[in-house]
Amino acid sequence: MSAKPSLQDLVHAFFFKRLLLPFAAVALCALGTVGALGVRELYRDHAFFVKVLDRYVTSLLSSAHRTLREQALSFEESAAAGKEFSFSSPVGFHRVFVFKTPQDQASGASPSFRTPPGVDIPLSYFPDRDEWPVVSIPYFSGRLNTLTLAVMVRADRFAALGELNLESLEKLIGDFSHSAPENLVIVLDRYGNVIYHPNPRVMRAQENLSYEPLVKKALTYWYPQAFFDTLEGRLVFAYSWRVAPWDWILLVGKPVTHVLIPSLFWGVLTAASAFFLLFFVLMAFRRRLEQLVVRPITLMTTVLDAVARKRDVPDLEPLAEEAPFSELALFAQELRRASRAVLEREAALTAQGRELHRILESIGDGVILTDAQGRIVRMNAEAEQLTGWPRTQAQGQPVRRVLTITDAKTEKPLEDLFHSALTTGAARKFPGHAVVHTADGSTAFATLSAAPVRDESGSIQGIVVVFRDAGAEYEAQRLLEASERKYREIMETMEEAYLELAPNGRVTFCNPALLKILDCTWDELQSRTYRDFTDEATAESMRAFFSEIFATGSSHGLKDFVIRDASGRRKVVEISAGVRRAEDGSPVGFRVLSRDITEKTEAQERSRTLERMLMQTQKMESLGTLASGIAHEFNNLLQAMSGYLEMALNKTDPEDPRSRWLARVQEASFRARDLVRRLLSFARQTEPALEPMDFNQVVEDTLDLLKKSIPRMIEIQKDLAPDLPVLVADRLQVEQVVINLTANARDAIGPDSPGVIRVRTSVHNDEDGRGWIRLEVSDTGSGIPEEIRERIFDPFFTTKEPGKGTGLGLSTIYGIVTAHEGRIACESQVGRGTTFRVDFPVRAWTPQAADSGEADGTAQRGAAPAGAAVLLVDDEESLLELIQGLLEMEGYAVHTAPSGEEALAFLAQSNGSVDAVVLDLSMPGMGGRRCLEFLRAQYPHLPVIVASGDAAHEISRDPKQFGAQGVILKPYRLKNLLEALQSVLRPSSHVVSSGTDGA
Structure with a gap:
């Protein structure tokens, strides 16, 4: 197919670029310019004339006031008051009256206006009678056959009243009107009464024009305004001016027809010229358009008609070959393809519609479909039965007429349900039961919902209403609600x-x-x-x-x-x-009745107790903060000490007596580590870190630790049952229980009295077969009085003298035992002693990954992987030097960093070229925990072992949760560190937890 010009190129070149746009632009510019100049000239002329008229009226009335006042002042007292006379004046008066003012006005009382005897001017012509001078509204004098204005001025004893001839005002306005007969000049008072009007009849009758829209606007504004509105049935462009202080309204305007005639003339002339020119152009364009577009489109219309009538589509191949331009040829080919696709899709949609109709008729609920106006389009057989409306009669009816529903409780109509679904586009479901009023007048209970139906663009095309018969359900619910309401009222009252x-x-x-x-x-x-x-x-x-x-x-x-x-x-x-x-x-279960x-x-005692508890809690929080700081520094010292001791032991012959001395020093360092952990456990409130232990061994070790704090006069007797089950508990907290109970027994006996402390362990089962490991601590002290026995576990309760006890010993024990799901009991006799029994539950223990990891690390300890590089991060310089030397002796390539920031900088420079990181948890700056977060984010595959002196820390308890592959507790031995490194450097590494051996 040969290349052909596009239709867009042909149309633009022949019509738009060469003819239509230039003519349209010239016509619009001409009309706009002529109209704007005409309106501007009219506005300027009207404004000028209004100002001239304002100056004239103001000058005329001011001269009248001044002339009458001079006559009143110069009038002789002997003259007869109230007589008419005339005199020559620049101001044209018809007649003037001079009369003596009333006595109340002459004495300075508030002015009171009244016309003199013999004056035939009605009092109603003077609207402002409370202030002098008094000016009447202009009126048409029948005697003089002209427009007249009455003005009265008061002097000391006389007042002058004159009728002013306004012929000069009429002449001035008439000259302006004669210069342009279409000009319209109207003068009104503040009430809309005519002072001057081009129509003499209106002026003689002094009609009120306040009902005219244009006059209404003029009376509203106090400042000059231009208006466009109707006056006497004509559209008028007018300029309004208010004359002060008499509030006359000057309206100067011109009918819109006279304003627009020049513009219309030029516009019509331009349009006619353009029309004739365009006519010949359009004729040529039409002939060419007929050849290029109309004939091919007529053929394609025939094709579309065949598609609409579902007949065979004519072959469009000849049209594609004969088309004068490429777009039409392409369109013919696409139309041929699309027409066949439409017929195939129509057949599929017809089959689908029949299937949907069968499904709709099979649904057991009533279904009604409406259009966007809420008129019914379709309904199924169930809806016919429930509403009583045949579908042929219901189609086209508003849904609220066919499905008339009310609230079963309030009996209010529920038409808003359909309206809301249509307007908001949200599905609406009535929460209760509705009453359906059927066509035959009967009612039925139903549940219903309405949801919008949208087209592909999301526009709402109607709603679908689904409802079902719920008569039996409603009756059951009504009975149930009545029963519930009855018993609820009983319960609540x-x-x-x-x-x-x-x-x-x-x-x-x-x-x-x-x-x-x-x-x-x-x-x-x-x-x-x-x-x-x-x-x-x-x-x-x-x-x-x-x-x-x-x-x-x-x-x-x-x-x-x-x-x-x-x-x-x-x-x-x-x-x-x-x-x-x-x-x-x-x-x-149980039904329980209870009464308080x-x-x-007393509220005052409770307040004092709470205050003491708060102060003591704050004190313990401060102690915890202090203990954490001390523990970190002390652990670093212990780590350096134990590390150098281990190096010394490795270099010393085991048969050398000095080897035994060094081992004793190292054992002392581990005992110091345990003391630090006990300090942290006491100062913190932490969740128990469960581990299996030999309970008898824990009791033995703890009592050995307490020997020096117990006077020699007190004997400790131990009765430890053999073959106790493994106790699964927090070792430090269990030791705390033993320490506190033993210290309480010591204090109950006293420092100067002989006595016995018995410590006994045993195992027993309760009634339901649960096993318990029991610790029993008894003493021969003074005993606990019965009246305070229920308060001994309360925090800060103590019977000791101030400064000798905090009242936290037994409350701490109670908290520890409760946290371990245990129980504690006390028996005491005054003067004979006290016995505390603590039961810990027997638990099944499954070794965790941490334990197996440590064991595996011990069993598989070997040489360092070839070329393994380790980054040590710790703020203690001596500790870095020690661990670096130990690891290099084992074949590792070691890099050090004194802070988290420098560690991250090293990894960035080296592109993360290390195999593992040993990270101290407590460091200044960003700290170990924040550094660990950055390592996990930037180097997710780099193994990290956390070193910490706090076994109760959350990362120490579960390092995997925070992204670490292992944790090692300070102070640690070199072999623990090597085992941890070898474990994480193995291909199948897992989370490693290492402590100290031989502690």
Whole structure:
């Protein structure tokens, strides 16, 4: 097919570029220029004339005031007042009256206007009668047959009233009107009454024109304005001016027809010229267009008609060959392809529509489809049955007429449901039941929803309403709501607390009275059991109480228990309970009635106790901060000491006596490490770090540590049961329990009295078969009085003298035991001694990855991988020098950095060319934790081992969570570090946790 010019090129070259655009531009510019010049000239002429007229009126009235005042002042008192006379004056007066003013006005009273006797001017002509001079509204004098204005001026004893001839004003306006007969000049007073009008009849009648739109605008504005509005049925362009102080309105305008005639003349002339020129051009263009476009399009219209009638499409190949330009040829080919595709798609859509119709008719719910105006387009058979409307009659009807629905509760119409879905475009579902009013007048209950139907562009084309018969469901729900309302009112108004407990002690239902007793919300109560509101002993008593009820299946009478509400207040409640059963009779929980029988405690004492607790808590927080700083520095010193000791031991013959001395020093460094950890454990509130341990060994080690702090007069007796199960607990916290109980026993005996402290361990099972490891510490001290026995576990409660006790010993033990899910009990007799029994639960222990990793590291210790490079990051210079020397002795290539910032800079310069990083956790600057975050983000495949002296730190407990491959606790031995490095450098490395050996 040969190349042909495009239709766009032909049309642009022949029509737009050569003819249409130049003519259109010239015509628009000419019309705009002529119109703008005409309006501007008219506005200037009108403004000039209004100003001239304003000056004339102002000068005329001012001269009249001045002339009359002179006549009143010069009038002789002997003259007869109230007589008419005339005199020569520049101002034309018809007549003048001079009369004596009333006595009240002459004496300076407030002016009171009245016309003199013999004057036939009505008083209504003077609207402003409270201030002098008094000026009437202009009026047409029938006697003089001309426009007249009355002016009255007051002197000392006489006043002068004159009728002013306004013929000069008429003449001035007439001259302006004669110069341009189409000019329209109207003078009005402030009320819209005519002073001057081109029509003598209107002026003689002094008609009020305030009803005219143009006059309304002029009366509204106090400043000169230009208006365009109707006056006497004609569109008028006018200029308004207000004459002060008499508030006359001067309107000078011209009908729009006279304004636009010149513009219309030139516009019509231009348009006619352009029309004739364009006519001949268009004729030529039409002939050419017929040849290039119309004939081919006619043929393609025939093709489209065949497609619409679903007939065979004529072959368009000849048209493509004969087309005069390329676009038409291409369009013919595409039309041929598209027409066949449309016919195929039409057939598929027809089949799909029949399938959708069958599905719609098979749905068990009523379905109605509307258009965008809410008129029904389609409905299924179920909708016909529910509404009573045949679909042939319903189609085209508004949906609210066919589906008339009201709220079943309020009986209000629900038409807004359909309107809201149409206007907002959001699906709407009526939450309750609706009443459907059918065509035969009957009603039915239904549930319904409405959702918008959108086209491909997202525009709303209508809504689909789905509803179903819900008569039986409505009746059942109504009965259920009535029953629920009855029992809810009973529950909410009764003073006793009613609650339902699950077998695990969690509240599944309660009334407001229980929330008031516990001083908490329902959401807060969901996460708690009755154990959270009692101490361990009371909780155990409650457990036994409910266990007995559950076992016997019978209800129990009132029993008192001591609880603490959510605010920590101590309360006493009496409860009765019974078994709650399922439908099959099996017990599923308890029904409990409770009453608050607590006496109110004094608010002042509670306030003082809380204040002391707060001060002591702040003190302990400060102690924790101080302990963390000391521990970091001390661990660095211990690490350097133990490292150099290990180097010395490696270089010393094991048979040399000095080797034994060095081992003793190293053992002392590890004991110092344990002391630091105990200090951190006491100063911090941390979650237990569980590990398996020999409980008897822990007790032995702790008692050895305490020997020096116990007077020689006190004997320690140990009865440790053999073959105890492995205790899974936090070692440091268990040691803290032993220390605190032993210290309490020592203080109970006293420093100067002989006594015995017995420490006993055992294992036993309770009634449900659960195993417990027990620690029992008893003394022969003074005992605990019964009246304070319930308060010994309260924080900061102590019976010691000020400065000799903090009251945190037993509260710390209680917190540790509770955190381990254990229990503690106390028995005491005054004068005979006290026994504390602490039970820790027996737990199954599965070795974690950390333990297996350490064991594997020990078993697989060997030489350093060839060429392995390690980056040491620590702020202690001596420690860097020590570890660098030790690792280089083992064959590693070691790089050091004193801070996290320098470590990141080294890695950036070396492009991360190290095999592992040993990172100190506590450093100045960005710190170890922040540095670890950057390492994980920038070098995710680089192994990192964290070195820390704080075993309770969250990274030390779970390094994998923070992206570290291992953790090693300071001070550590070289072999621990080597094992950790070898483990992470192996291809199948895993998280490594290493401590110190032989500690």
